[in-house]
Structures are given as structure tokens and as C-alpha cells.
Amino acid sequence: MMSVAERRFLFGLASKYYSGEGLIIDAGIFLGASTRCFGEGLRESQHLAGAVTKWRRPIVSFERGIVTPTMPAFFKRNGLSFTAVPGESFVDLVRDNVRPVADLVDLRIGDIQETGKIEQPIEILFLDVLKLPEINKFVVENYYSQLVPGRSIVIQQDYLYDLLPYVKTYQEYFSEYFTYIGEIGSTAAFLCTKQIPQEATLGIEDGLDGNEQLRLASVALQRSIxxxxxxxxxxxxxxxxxxxxxxxxxxxxxxxxxxxxxxxxxxxxxxxxxxxxxxxxxxxxxxxxxxxxxxxxx
Ligand SMILES: C[S@@+](CC[C@H](N)C(=O)[O-])C[C@H]1O[C@@H](n2cnc3c(N)ncnc32)[C@H](O)[C@@H]1O
Incomplete structure (x- = not known):
């Protein structure tokens, strides 16, 4: 699903930017393209050995692996020989695609809300899984306080487009902790600049009345050039x-x-x-x- 520019960006991040200070989280990998980009990039990184010593598998990838109603058409449109009906698993395909970098990847199959516990610092947080408000809330509450100020990058794949408004309001709610870095297609990237306290990630919806949500949507709207x-x-x-x-x-x-x-x-x-x-x-x-x-x- 990712464009060549997006793939290059992920490869470059892992090969040139990543320092091994935290994990690379790849959330919502579908057939595994983003994980392959991170993995192949990491193999070229001067920090590969250090990251593997520190984290063993520095990339943690999440995927539910269940065919949704729109996926069969995607498989067909893209000439994949794989066929399955909604509700069936495509996990074997994911494992096949990720195999060349499997030694670097902790692949967690299932609902991220059940498999998503991370206790280590997070250096790169790639998000293409925020398809429901409760997943967005889970990710913010469980990952944002583990970002490393001055180093961690959050990549929001579902940002500069017309759906999922809560992704933008939540991200902009934390704008005092981030600097906007730029865009590639619908993807927006943010550098974490300040430690996010765990308490600041909890119960956000209580502090976000309608007017504030609309203000944050307007702020998000200005991001793209x-x-x-x-x-x-x-x-x-x-x-x-x-x-x-x-x-x-x-x-x-x-x-x-x-x-x-x-x-x-x-x-x-x-x-x-x-x-x-x-x-x-x-x-x-x-x-x-x-x-x-x-x-x-x-
Ligand atoms: C838009 S796709 C990701 C596409 C991928 N980034 C790419 O460009 O190839 C979103 C993925 O998130 C997965 N997903 C949705 N909800 C999930 C959940 N609760 N836990 C884990 N994965 C989930 C879906 O199965 C789907 O493969």
C-alpha cells in the first residue's frame, strides 16, 4: 500500500537516522512492506550490532492478520495469487514477506490492544493502525510516554487525508511535546522534543471539548504545504x-x-x-x- 517515497523514507530512517536508543515500532504492517523497509535499512545501519545487543530484535511489528471486506479486491487488483475471504487469516503471507528480516523483528500477531505491551524506550513509532478511536487511545496511553525527547520520531500514516479526525486531534493535543518535521503523501512526521509524562496521556477525551477538538483540527489542517x-x-x-x-x-x-x-x-x-x-x-x-x-x- 505504501508509495516508493514512503518506503525510501522508512529505509532511510532505519539505515541513517536510527541510533539504537530505543525500539522501532511498526504498527499495522498489513503484508509487511514497512517492516521489510525498516529491517533492510537496519541491516545497513552502523548501529545494527549495538541495537541487536541491546534489544535482540529492535523492530516490533504488529498485525492482526485477518482479511477485512476490502482486502480481497486489493489482492486481486495487485495481482496477488493469494485469495481469502473476509474473516480468514493472511498471517502466513505476512510471515513469508517478513522472513528476510525475521531475525531483527519481534512479530506480534493479534489485536495490538492485547499484544501491544512495550516497556522499552521507543525511537521510531510508525502508525498505520489507528483505525478506531480506542486503538488511538491505546497507542497514546501506552507509547507516548516512552518516546525519547530530541530523538524519537512519530510517523502518522493516516494524517493528511479526509478520514480519522481523532488521529489528528490527539496528535495536535500533544503539540507542545513535538515539532512537525514534514510530510510524504498522507504521512506526517513529528519529532518528540520534550518528555511526555504518563499522566498527560490518560483521560484526554475528558479535557477535549468540542471547541477544542475543532481548534486542533484547524491546527492540523495547516500542516501540509x-x-x-x-x-x-x-x-x-x-x-x-x-x-x-x-x-x-x-x-x-x-x-x-x-x-x-x-x-x-x-x-x-x-x-x-x-x-x-x-x-x-x-x-x-x-x-x-x-x-x-x-x-x-x-
Ligand atoms: C492500512 S493497513 C497497513 C498498510 C501498511 N502500512 C502498508 O502500507 O502496507 C492497516 C493494517 O492494520 C491492521 N490492523 C487493524 N486493526 C488492528 C489491530 N487492532 N491490531 C493489529 N493490527 C490491526 C490491519 O489488519 C491492516 O493490515
Missing amino acids: DPARRFLMALSKVRLIRKLQGAKAAQAYLQFVKSDYPTETEADSSARVREALRGAEIACRAKQSSTTPEVAAA
Whole structure:
């Protein structure tokens, strides 16, 4: 699923940036591409021997390994011979793909909320698993206080796009502890600059009223230098308004967004942008249900 630029970034991080001061956490690896990038990169690192001595397996990778309703189409579209129906396991495929770097990887299969205990410092935290608010909460509560100030990088794969607004509000809630480093596609990277106390990660939802969530969504919206990405982030805010204030308020904000981004709302904008706009329009009309668009997208 990752672009070549994203793969290069992960390879470069492991080979050139990683110092062995903490673990590399790769959360939500699907078929294992990110873990392969980290593993192959680590093999070229001058810190390989030290990291292996210190951590034995410096990369910890998490994957549930259960086929979701959208995966069979992905397998077919990408010419994979592997076929499976939703609910079946694709763990054998993950193990095959990760095998060349298996000596460096602690591969944990299952729900990260059950397998995710980490007691060591974390130097690189790659997140493509935050598909539900409770997973986001788990990751923040269990990993953020283990980041090393001045060294740890959090890579949010689900950031500069139109879904999962809570990923952005939670990350921006911690902005006093991070410096934004930059973007690659939908991915945003943050350097941890200050120790995050464990207490600061607990019960965040109690301190985040609706207005504060909307303010943080606006802060997140400004991160990208790409107008199309900012438009997708504005659509993410539309979804947040839909949840917090209802359909009418979301429709009004969507109209405002459309007038602010005339280029992105033209018929010849990219397929991804058009799809996101259509999704936001449907979300504004739809009745609130327990199956939110975010959940469906996971
Ligand atoms: C979007 S995919 C990751 C794609 C991968 N980063 C790539 O680019 O190839 C998200 C992955 O997270 C996994 N996942 C979702 N919820 C999970 C959970 N609670 N525990 C562990 N893995 C989970 C899914 O099975 C899926 O493979």
C-alpha cells in the first residue's frame, strides 16, 4: 500500500537516522512492506550490532492478520495469487514477506490492544493502525510516554487525508511535546522534543471539548504545504463537525470549504480528491449511526 517515497523514507530512517536508543515500532504492517523497509535499512545501519545487543530484535511489528471486506479486491487488483475471504487469516503471507528480516523483528500477531505491551524506550513509532478511536487511545496511553525527547520520531500514516479526525486531534493535543518535521503523501512526521509524562496521556477525551477538538483540527489542517492535502484535511474537519454539531453545521462548513478551495472542487481534480469530496457530502447527509465512515474505512 505504501508509495516508493514512503518506503525510501522508512529505509532511510532505519539505515541513517536510527541510533539504537530505543525500539522501532511498526504498527499495522498489513503484508509487511514497512517492516521489510525498516529491517533492510537496519541491516545497513552502523548501529545494527549495538541495537541487536541491546534489544535482540529492535523492530516490533504488529498485525492482526485477518482479511477485512476490502482486502480481497486489493489482492486481486495487485495481482496477488493469494485469495481469502473476509474473516480468514493472511498471517502466513505476512510471515513469508517478513522472513528476510525475521531475525531483527519481534512479530506480534493479534489485536495490538492485547499484544501491544512495550516497556522499552521507543525511537521510531510508525502508525498505520489507528483505525478506531480506542486503538488511538491505546497507542497514546501506552507509547507516548516512552518516546525519547530530541530523538524519537512519530510517523502518522493516516494524517493528511479526509478520514480519522481523532488521529489528528490527539496528535495536535500533544503539540507542545513535538515539532512537525514534514510530510510524504498522507504521512506526517513529528519529532518528540520534550518528555511526555504518563499522566498527560490518560483521560484526554475528558479535557477535549468540542471547541477544542475543532481548534486542533484547524491546527492540523495547516500542516501540509500542499493545497490538495489541506483540502482533504478540511474534509476531515467536516466529518468532525458532523459528529460534534450535526448535519446542518457540517453542510454549512462544507460549503465554506468548497468556496475556499475552488481548484480542488473542479471536475478535473484528482480521483482521490473527488472521492473524498463525495464521501464528505454523503457523510453530511447520512443519519448518524454506530458505523461511522471512519470505521467503514478501516
Ligand atoms: C492500512 S493497513 C497497513 C498498510 C501498511 N502500512 C502498508 O502500507 O502496507 C492497516 C493494517 O492494520 C491492521 N490492523 C487493524 N486493526 C488492528 C489491530 N487492532 N491490531 C493489529 N493490527 C490491526 C490491519 O489488519 C491492516 O493490515
